Amino acid sequence: MLSSIKAPSPEDAANGYSWDAIQSALKRYLRGRGTRLDVVDDVTQETLARLVELARTQQIGSIVSLAFRIADNLVIDMHRRESRLEPEIEDDVRSDEPSLNRVLDSRRAMDIFNRCLRKMPRLRREVLIRRRINQESCRAIGDDLAMSAKAVEKHITRGMIDLRRALEQAGIDLAGQD
Template sequence: MERCCDVIGGGAAAGHPVVDWQGTHAALVRYLLARRVTKDLAEDIAQETIARLVVISRSQAIASVFALAFRIANNLLVDQARLHSRSTAGLDEDMVCDAPSLDRVLDSQKAFEVFQRCLNRMPPLRREVLVRRRLQHQSCRSIGEELSLSDKAVEKHISRALDDLRRGMTRAGLDPAGWNQQWY
């Protein structure tokens, strides 16, 4: 097996001991994984650590490759944690706004306008039945009694009114699926 140090240059011929870089890399990955670092991050930190060790080993003798490797890996891990905390430090849970986004407000206004136009275009009896059932929460029976309609006729008016609303929303480019919970 060819040693990384022999490929890069140096090695025993240059007066430096031959280092098992692959074994060091594997030990670093195991160490980082034991510290609950993701596999990808462990690989990245181990690779960066080996690169730094190779640069250092070219200019000076390393007394303990593993000790220096683990120290460098720890420092890189701390740097990574600092970088992560800086990127999330600006997000304060107390500063979350409960108000709807501007897009949501504009979509709601458009939906309301479409809804109002659809209601205005409906025959008066159909509109009356829908408003009583969906807005005033009256039962089909009470609506039928007050308007002299059968329960079946009331249900038919509601069904047709909802179809009218659904078609109007679709024509306006609004997704009627999002309105199912409130109106259908």
């Protein structure tokens, strides 16, 4: 872990710094502050590297206090970097496609629609398909099938009731979906 940090020089020993003790204290401090475990070692190593460099060029009053201050600043910087990256990641992951649950529910609903349509009387099925799928007017359907527009509307209403009932029995609520 500390392989990238130069070994303490004789002057470090003369200053009385115990790098192992400082490292242990830093790890305890960071864990106690709730720093993520995957970050503790990295912050500790970076803190010790900075301390070694500072100790070589400057007189340090309390190396442990300075170590804690450096570690706090590194953790804050890390959180800032991560918070700037999060929105970009979320935007990349977000999709306009329907969720898997929505797709599966839609497929189940289509299977139920098809089964229900096959069970309907031939005339009701034809009227419902021509009106709802082919978007033909009630008057045009009535003229082709020799029935009144009111009779066409009743077939549509009964067909929709049949479809809704079949969906309810299957436990699918299309109105409650996004």
